[in-house]
Each structure stands twice: as structure tokens, then as C-alpha cells.
Amino acid sequence: MSTELEWITEVDDHRIKTPVLQVEDVAISYETRKGDVPAVRDVSFDILRGEAHSIVGESGCGKSTVAFGIVNFLGRNGRIVNGRILFQGQDLVGRPQEELRRIRGDRIAMVYQDPMQALNPSMRLGDQMSEVLIVHRGMEKKAAEEKCLEMLNRVYMPDAANVMRRYPHQISGGQQQRVVIAMALLNDPALLIMDEPTTALDVTVEAVVLDLIAELQRVFDTAIMYISHNLGVVARVSTKVGVMYAGEIVERATVKDVYLRPYHPYTQGLMRCVPRLGMDKRSSFLYPIPGRVPSPANLPPGCVFEPRCDYSREECRLKRPALRAIEPRHWVRCHFAEEVAQMGWEPPEEVLADLATPAEFDRTAEPILKVSRAKTYYEAPSKKLLSREKLYVKAVDDVSIEVIKGETLGIVGESGCGKSTLVKTVIGMEKPTAGEFEFMGVDISTPVSKRDLSIIRELQMVFQNPDSTLNPSFTVGMQIGRALRRFKTVPKDHVRAEVMRLLNMMKLGELYYDRLPRQLSGGEKQRVGIARAIAARPELVLCDEPVSALDVSVQAAVLNLLMEIQAELGTTMIFIAHDLSVVRFFCDHIAVMYLGQIAEIGLAEAIYSPPYHPYTEALLSAVPIPDPSVEQKSIRLSGNVPSALNPPSGCRFHTRCPRKLGDVCETAAPPCQHMTDEHRIHCHIPLEELREMEMVVSIAG
Amino acid sequence: MMTEMGALTQPSRWQKIWDSLSILWQSKVAVAGLILVLFWTLTAIFAPVVTQHEPNVEDAQARNEGPSAGHWLGTDHKGRDLWSRVAYGGRIVLVKWPVTESFWIPGGVAIWGVLIALAVGCTLGLLSGYYGGWVGEVVMRILDAMMAFPTILLYLIIIAAMGASATNVVIAITIAGSPGIARLVRGLALDIRTRDYIAAAETRGEPGLWMMFLEVLPNARGPIIIDAMLRVGYAIFSIGTLGFLGLGLPPPNPDWGSMVQAGHHHIFTNPWGVVWPTVAISSLVVGLSLLADGLREESLRYQ
Amino acid sequence: MLVRDYMTKHPLMVQPTMSIVDAQRFMGENNIRHLPIVGDGKRLLGLVTRQTLLVDPGRLGSLDVWEITRCLAGLTVQDVMVKAEHVIIVEQNATIEEAARIMVEKKIGCLLVVDDGVVTGVITEIDLLARLMEMMAARVPGVRVTVRQPNVSGELAKLVGAIAAQGWGIRALGGTPTPKDPSKWDVVVKVSNVPKDEIVAALRKVDGQEVVDVREV
């Protein structure tokens, strides 16, 4: 297989791979109230024909700005202040709008994170797609439609003819993104810029879209500039990568070189703070990068990474390093890259001090939370006006879990699988339809308004979205203090002191007491949210995707913080996340949910090695892994999670299961098979066969 | 770096207020509006200081005069000083609500009317927006029915039924204004209800009043304030209209609408009697809408 | 083996308003000899080559230096390009031999690939030579034998049969009429991993055919 690929590229060798895009010393500034903000400085890279080049970096480091600079979509206040952008040999900077517009339409296409940004919600998909051809190419309507249909089939859109007649909101996010990609390819662009195109998608869908991008790049010989914050995704789609930090490219080389032998201290730091699939908190640590990304309005005078760099010296503070070739085709922006590479890395004191030893828990202890046969249905508005029959969205349908005191239970599954509903039912924000809920020996199948304050305080929650987790109108101190006052955790005159203690525990410091949420970064907001949740010293904390919206370097710090809290207070946690590496790292037990039901539940290490539930297997093979040396089986699920309004009969996974046995899966609900006492798999495949499955992810060599 | 420095020096309270006002200076439109509004408010407050004549003193020697050094804006058909009348005329809408003959409280009828309408509208809006359910539905249906009437017609009906007095004007503004405010607040509450901090408060088992007035309402304040400014403008305009129709505040207190009404009989001999109060009403209303527009634009920009 | 599989996609192209001075520099910098001029939607408007950019000296002869520069600066590629209808093109679904035929007949080394008026690629003689190279498995080590056989049907089958009978695999196979002898046909076969002598011995046995050239590459 690999020799064959080499073969093809060799054959192509006589065609000199010319650069499609050359970005040279580009600097972009935004004019703001406080003066010009140099958001991007000194960025150079090139992309050859048919090559996929990634730009990776945390949010706000200027990735999108570079992309928008190329297509000159910087908005009213953005401006390219320096440099050249050569596209197919011609400089785009300073060209008249009209010409740029034509080049953009004909030869450069762009795909954004949110497909709806590119789709017109009030127009049928077929019409908006063919319009591109009718307007740009002057094609006949009929021919244009045929071409669009062909293109939709090219991107493996199921039931393409039908999709052409639908409106954007009538198809799922993954399908919308596919339409947008198909649309982008209609004009056969030489360059395709993709800005986080899969960030909003589930891992399973993301995997399919990434495969598609790789294939299209080969077939259409399109150069791809792929922007992402996810190191795993970058490893999967591209051959070369530029790492951006605070508006500069700090390292650039092939993916292999950057991932396996990073030179720049920032790149090295990034590699250390993402959990790899298979790491767990008992055998390894995540080392966050201390500090935060400087705002482009207040850059350090020397090296931009200096305030956070473990190797920084006098020279770094004074002199800005240039991007230089440290090896052939490996560029680094650091004065001391050679030495850094040789020195090896020891976690510095302040990082070490923050690393928590994970809490131990007593596996034989009585469960603190027992949920059995839980059902939570939402009433759906009936389609027929006068029909009496009520329809239900079966968000949680017959789920049983137990959580032991002091442990962490992880819940994974695609979006719409009922993870959040389960947690909301436990905490009392949704009313259960059926089932038993017992927490610390007390029945909690009642909504929160009917619960006793003493139970309410034992159950608290941490939310996903840092931007909406705090009330924007009140200061940090007031919000944490409210929880203390409400539950009378401490006497009234101690509230302030207790808030200060919590702020210190969150590593925020007392100065945050009077800050308003909008003055905080995402990670800081999330810490305040955690402080608010643990203020009442609850027994069980429910975390609904607490780190999903955070940058990787911040994510590590928040995970460490949660571990520390758990070790110190003995808090039990339920942790929902869609990142399987994070869940594996953080959780003791894991439940895999599919369409309102548990597919598999067991100890973390048992879930991640065979035997697998076929759904778990597919999820694992979809996880993007930031390590080019890892071998991963490629199992792709077709389609989306079916509607919970009308779940498939028998095994709910049968519509997508790659290992489906036959009729039995469609008719009979799968039995619960016990691998061990703790490890259950709900599937018709006999145990012996499940045991024979191969490992999905293996480290090569 | 900068953020750490900022952390060391806590901004004072005044600094914070100044910061939140600074959004105002960003918009030329808002500044223009603010100047107009401040001009009329200050004029009304300091009317005794900035005028040379009493508003109701008739000077038979100087009827229907144009602007002069003695009478800056001229005089009306009874020889009363127009500048003085215009300045005092702003008092009742902006600075002084005579609840009874002898008792008045600061803040004019337009301001109080809108404030009370805000209280009523916000409560109803929050009830139906945050709680929802059938009570909310019923409340909204009734309010919708009220909103089907043109506002000015509502004013007319109410004033005609209850008689023209400052207090009745306040009541009319309240009744006419609260449905719109309720509708606005309800929409905002429906949106804010879905935020995570609301869920966080619910998981603390916070009582309903806390939820409505401390979790939801403060975060809806931006649009509400902007809407209120427009409403004050509209109320002033409506009071003027009522005055013009003869349903204004009882004489001899000058009010702008009645001044137009009285002046328009003499419009050919003395246009000034109509021009000045009209200019006053329209510039104040325009000022308020400019201020609202400017604020809206700026707050959208820096969301 | 169609043009679309072997053409170079996304060729460099420019807008008709580019001045010929810029076009000349552009072609030099990017080392290309043919420059398609396109309008909206990559529609082919014309083609300039290095020759078309050389301004007719007769036209300039009567002008003085200043007028010449002014004249040159004002000229754009659309003034000098070969108009679309005269540009020699091929469609991407054509076979590569068709492309070769056009090139040979018109004596040009490069063809624009145009579909429905839209430029989709270019294919050059180098692309075709690369195909020839691959057809003859130039980069695979093995024994390359040229056999001269009568130009009659069935002869090739005899040759292939003889190799197949030995259980050997054919890496490459190609034929062309024998130069200056229309009754004969020269066939080249390439076989890997088999000693040269064995192959020669086996092929010598095919009657009516003659091994004219053997080499190990």
C-alpha cells in the first residue's frame, strides 16, 4: 500500500511541484479604538500544488486572520501592512477589489467552521449550488444541476438527488459541511482554505470528512491550507504544518518532524499538554504551559513566547528571534533551538507544585449514586394538528449506572446521545419519566425545586461554555459568594474570606474578586465556574464538557485543577466529554452512550482495549491522534445518529453498525453481557467473538 | 503582561462608571443626542436661573414680538416671554411631577410614566418569559390585544375617561407602555433563560424572584434601557399631542403641547408662538432617539 | 489513459488586462512558455507565448525611443494574444494518443486542456514522454528485449504465450512498426527477476521472430 503511494508520487515527479501560494513576510493589523493591533507579523510559508499544509495554534493566535488576509476579507478595520501574497505567481496584495473577487471566485475557495456561514438558509441546496455555476461559468441550469449532483456524489452525500431539493436546515451539520465542500470544489479551485471545518462536528463525522478532504486533495490536485487548533486533526490531514503563536509562525516543517522532534519550546509544550489516547492520570501527567497568550496589542519586546518559556534568557527578552532553518526544511523561531533540543525538559518548580496526585477510591465502597432503568422523555410537538397521540423524544431510555464515592465516571458518545440529559435529570433540571434515582440513600427522582436544600448542595454542576457559565452582570466574588450564602457553607462574615480561599485554590488569586466575567479569559471563567460549583463542598460534581471549549494548554491546567480538587476534597465526579483521549486520561469508569442507552460501561482501561462494543470500536478509530507514528484502524460510521423520536428497533446501533449480525440485531434488543462484574457490553455478538477483536490503536514499531 | 499590571491597580468606582460611559463618547450620534437631551434637562431644572421673565407674566406692551434682547425668543399673543415658557414647559415632562396641587416629586411625568411602565412591563415580561407556562401565554395574549391599539389612541381614551392631570398622564403612559416593554423583556428572557449561568442558579435551587430579577433582568438591561429612551421620547411627543388636542395639563402651567395649541390660532400674526415649542418637542425627541440609536450601534459593535 | 489523468491541473493563468511587460516578466519568473489568458470563470480568452510577446519590429521602426516605451507600456496581453478560437486545445476526456497526435501534427509541445471553454489544465510533451517512460517501465530493473516479428495478427500472441508459458510476468510491452520495413513490427518486452540468458533462450524458440536487441537495465 505505502509503496504503491510512493510509486504514484514518483511518477508524478517530473512535474515540478510549483507553489500555488507563497506568503512572504506578511503582517496584518487591525485598527481598533486603542490604535493599531498587529495581529499577524512576519508570517511566511508556501503551499505546493496538491499539497495539504496546516496552520495550527490556539485561538486568537492569528490563524483566521492569515486566511482572511489571503482572500482579502479582513473587514473594514483590517489591513495587510507588509509582505507579499503570491497566488499562482501573482501578488494579491494591493490588487483592485474587482480582480481579487474574480480570483477568489474562480481559483480560491474557502470553507469555514460553521457551514451555515456559506449557505443561504432560505434557498434550496440544489439552487444555491447550481447558481455558482450559472453565474460564474454561464452554464445552462440543467447542465449546472447535473454537475452539482455529480459533485455531491463525489463527496459521498447519501441520497444526493434528494438533498438537492432540501433546505439547509433539513440536513445535519456534517452533511451541511459536505455540501459546502462540494460547493467549494465546483469551480475546481487551485487553493482551498479550510478554517476549522470539522471543529463543530462529532468525531465520527469528523473522521469521515477528513478522509473525504484527503481524497479530494488527491483527485483534484488542490492545494489545501488547513487551519485547526487540534493537533490530532492536523496529523491526519496534512503533510506539512506551521505552528502559530501570538501572530507569528514559530515552527514549520513536515508533520512528522514537528510532532516527533519539535524544536521550539512552545511546540514542545503543546505536545506535553495534550493527553495521548491511552494515557491515564495514574501513570502520567499533563504539563500545562503556564501563563497565557499575550494580546497582540501588548507583545513582549523580544521573543513573543519569552514570558512563558522555560528556557528564556536575557537575549530572549531583548532580541526578537527570526524564523531560521535549523535543518533542511525545518524552520524554528528561537534563539536557542539547538540547545533546547539537547537539554531535555524538566518540569519547572511551579508546574510541579501544581501537579496533583489523583485521588484513590475504594472500589468496594457502596455506590453514592444509583440510577436504574432511568428514562427521560421530552414531549415533542405533534406534527399532526389534531392528533391526540403524543410523541416523545426518548433522550434517555433505560439507563442504569452506579457511581462509587470518590471516583470519576466518564460519559462519552456522539452529540445527541443523551449524555447531558442524563446528567440534567440527576441534578433535577429535567424530570425523569421513569426509573429510580438514589443519591446518598435519598430518592432524587424529583426536580430540583422540590428537593431539600441539603441534597441540592451535595449535587453541583460545571458547564461547558465558558462564555455563558458566569452571569455577566456580577463580579466573580459575588457569584462565588452567592453559593456560599445560599447553602450557608460558612457564617456570613466569613464569606469573603472563603471566596478568597477558593480563588487561591483555583490559582486565580484574590485580585479576581472584583473582576467582571468579561475581563477574564476562557480558562479563568471556567475556573470561577468550578469554584462556584465546589463552594458548597458538594459530594458529587457533574461536569458537562468542562474543557471542550478551552485551548489545549489551558485544558491541561483545568484538568489538573479538577484532579487536585478531587484529591483534596474526595469529590465524586461525572465527567462528560467528546474527546476520548481526555476521558481516558481523567476517568476511572467510562460509560459509552448511544441514542439514549448505554452501549458499554466499565473501567477505563477495559473500554479502550478489546473486547469492544462495535460502537466503541468505531469511536476509537475516529479519534484524531496527534502522533504520526500511531497505527489506527479505519472504521467509519455512515450517516448520523438517528432521531431519538423514533429510535431503530432492536439494537439502536444497527443502522450504522459495521459488525451487524443480521436480522437479530434489528428485531431483538441486545443482551447485556458481562465481561467482568464491572464491564458490560450490550451487543448480540457472542463474548468469545468480541474478545477476538483487534486493538484499534497501536503504536507502531 | 498588561493584564497583570491591571490586576495590581484595582480601578476605582468612578473609573468604572467612566469606563461604562466611555462607550457613549465613541458614537458621534450618541453624543449629539446626549447634548440635546442634556440641554433641555438642564434648562428645565435651572429654568428660574436661565430666564429673565416669569413664564405666566403677561406684558401687554409686548405682544406678538419677535426675538429681541429683551425677549430672546420673542413673546406670545398675551405678551408672555416665550423662552421662559419653553424652559418652564420642559419641567413637567422632565423634572417635576405634581402628584397633587401642592405635592410634587422630582422627575417629570414622561420619566415617571416610563419608569412605572418599566416596572410593570418587566415583571409581566419576566413572568411569561422565564416561567412560561399557560399563565405567561394568557398574559401575553392580553397584552398583545392591547398593543393592537395605536398608542396615541390609548392615551386619548385614557385621558378622556379620567380627565387631564399630571398623574393621569403618568397612568396613561404606564398603561400604553407596559405591553411593549413586556413583549421585549419576554423575548430577552426567553433567550437568556437558555444560558448556562441560569442553569447554574437553578441547580442551586434559587427562588423564582431571585431568578427573574437578579439572574435574568440585569442581563437584559442594555436593550431595555435603549427601548426606555425611545419610550420617553414617545411619551413627550404624545403629551405634546394631547396638549395640542386640548387634553394637556391644566393651565396656566406652560406645557409645550398646549403652547402650540394656543399659538396656532395666531400663527399668521406670530409664528414664534408655534415654532419654539415645536422645536423644543422635536429636538428633545430627536435627541433621545439619537442617543438610543448611538448606544445601540455601539453596544452591538462591542458585544 | 486519458488527458485528465496526466495533465497538470491548475495551470498559471492571468487576466487579459495584464501589460505585456508584466506578462513577459511573469513567464520568465515562473519559467513557462504558454500563458492562458482567462476571463470570468476561468474562460479561455486567448493564449500568449514568448513569440507573441515579441513586438513586431516593423511596427516600432517608425517610432522614437519615448514612443516605443509608451507604446509598450500601454499594450496589454489581450492586444497581442492568440484569440481563443485559434488556440489549439484538447479536452480532458481525450486519450493521450489523441493529445500526442495533435501535438505532432501541429508541431507544438504544449496543449491547453479546455472543457466547455473553461481552462482545466495543460498537458505538455514532457507529460507524454513520462507516459512513454512508464509504459516501457523505464525505472524498473529487468531485461529489455526487442523482438522483430511479421506484421500479422497472432504473432504478438505467440510471443506473449512463450513468456507466459515460463511463468514470467511481463513488466512492460510496446510495439512500433519496424523503421523502413512496413511488413515487420518491433516489439519491446520487459521482464524482471529472470536471468537474461534464460529469456533470450526462450524467445529464440518463437519461430518466425527474431531477437534484435537485448539489454539489462
Ligand SMILES: Nc1ncnc2c1ncn2[C@@H]1O[C@H](COP(=O)(O)OP(=O)(O)O)[C@@H](O)[C@H]1O
Ligand atoms: N475584526 C477584528 N478587530 C480587531 N481585532 C481582531 C479582529 N479579528 C481578530 N482580531 C484579533 O486578532 C487576533 C487573531 O485573531 P484570529 O485570526 O481570529 O485568531 P485564530 O483564528 O487563531 O483564533 C486576536 O487577538 C483577535 O482578537
Ligand code: SF4
Ligand atoms: S527565543 Fe528564548 S524565550 Fe523564545 S522560545 Fe527560544 S528560548 Fe524561549
Ligand code: SF4
Ligand atoms: S447488537 Fe448487532 S447491531 Fe448492535 S452493536 Fe451488536 S452487532 Fe451491532
Ligand SMILES: [Mg+2]
Ligand atoms: Mg479562528
